[in-house]
Amino acid sequence: MNITIQGARVVDVRTSLPRHKTLRYGRRKPSDIRSAALHHSATKSGSPEAFAGYHVSTNGWPGIAYHFVIQKDGTIYWCNDPETISYHVGNSNRHALGICLVGDFRTQQPTAAQIDAANRLIEHLQVQIPSMKQVFGHQEYPGYAWKNCPAFPMGTFRTNYSQFLQKTVGKVDKPMQLPVAIKLNEALLAVTGFLQEGVSMLPVRAVANVVGGKVEWIEQSKDVRVNGKDLNEKVIDGSAYAPARELAAALCLQVEWDGSTNTVILRG
Ligand SMILES: [Zn+2]
Numbered sequence: 001m002n003i004t005i006q007g008a009r010v011v012d013v014r015t016s017l018p019r020h021k022t023l024r025y026g027r028r029k030p031s032d033i034r035s036a037a038l039h040h041s042a043t044k045s046g047s048p049e050a051f052a053g054y055h056v057s058t059n060g061w062p063g064i065a066y067h068f069v070i071q072k073d074g075t076i077y078w079c080n081d082p083e084t085i086s087y088h089v090g091n092s093n094r095h096a097l098g099i100c101l102v103g104d105f106r107t108q109q110p111t112a113a114q115i116d117a118a119n120r121l122i123e124h125l126q127v128q129i130p131s132m133k134q135v136f137g138h139q140e141y142p143g144y145a146w147k148n149c150p151a152f153p154m155g156t157f158r159t160n161y162s163q164f165l166q167k168t169v170g171k172v173d174k175p176m177q178l179p180v181a182i183k184l185n186e187a188l189l190a191v192t193g194f195l196q197e198g199v200s201m202l203p204v205r206a207v208a209n210v211v212g213g214k215v216e217w218i219e220q221s222k223d224v225r226v227n228g229k230d231l232n233e234k235v236i237d238g239s240a241y242a243p244a245r246e247l248a249a250a251l252c253l254q255v256e257w258d259g260s261t262n263t264v265i266l267r268g
Contacts, residue, residue: 003078003190004206006237008120010076017052017079023062026085028094030188033082035134036122037089037096037141038157039066040105040150048077051100061087066098068121074113076121082129089141096141097125097132105151115157119164127179127192130261135161181263184210184253193241193264196234200257200264201241204233211268213251226250 003010041051052064065088069077080086080098088098099121101114110118126132135158138149178195181188182202189210193202208215208226216225224233224240229250231242244264248255253268 003124004203005076005120005124008074008076008117010078012078013048014078014080017048017064018056019052019063020056020061023060025062025080025087027081027083028085030082030129031131032095033097033129033132034095035092035097035136036125036132037092037098037136037138038118038150038154039088039098039100039138040110040152041069041100041102042104042106042149042151043102044104044108045072046102047071048079052079055087059087066100068097068099070099070101070114070117070121072102072111072114074111074117076117082125089138090143092141096136097129101150106148110152115160116164118157119161122161123165124192128181128188128190130181178262181261182207182266183263184266185268193244195262200244201234202244202247202264204231204240204242204247207247207266208251211251211253 003012048064048069051066051069055061055065056063063086064079065086067080067082067084067086069079071077082097085093086098087093089096099118101110101118103110122135137154138144139147140154179192180195180200181192189206191203191206193200204224204226205215213226218225224231224242226247227250231246231250233240233242244255248266251268253266256265258265
């Protein structure tokens, strides 16, 4: 599984971070997630490795507290599955997904790259996890009014985020307008497709890679083949998208459409 967010660099560190020898975090359904919780690291610099080490060795927690860490250069580190119930907002942990921006915003400012990456990440996650309707700062959760985290004004952040959403929709007016989520054997993929004239178009390589399908690019005819089958693909920003039914057939997967959540369900 990979996570592709247009305009952002994402590094998957879920399996490489320090974790507790025996303790494990609980799990939840993605639909249990209601909000994204923003944090600052309260350190001038830092890394997911350092935070995980601290949370495990000093706090005795099962693993890193956050689901995502955003470095000052805007790189997004993917630290926990969204399904992980990690410790970051106390009694609200079950329903919140933690995003930490590296920095001590009592004395520093988040960088423009960090805010941009946070906007792109939250937009991407809200497509994948439609129940995650809200974005709060740590301090806004019950019992945390005393905590100066993330130590930047959340009202401003949310206004900025709404403007960002309007801009992205306006900018890519046709092809990407209606994103569709992709579920493969009950697991939500981190990539999305889009709806075009009633047809769900899925990212060919991302989906094929998960099930070990063979993808070929035929330079002469500018054609994409999956397991030897020719598809009616559409290339956007260097990535090929193909109709869900064609791609599923080439990969020997069954396909269903859930119109209530805009999700393509693949099984095989
Ligand atoms: Zn916090």
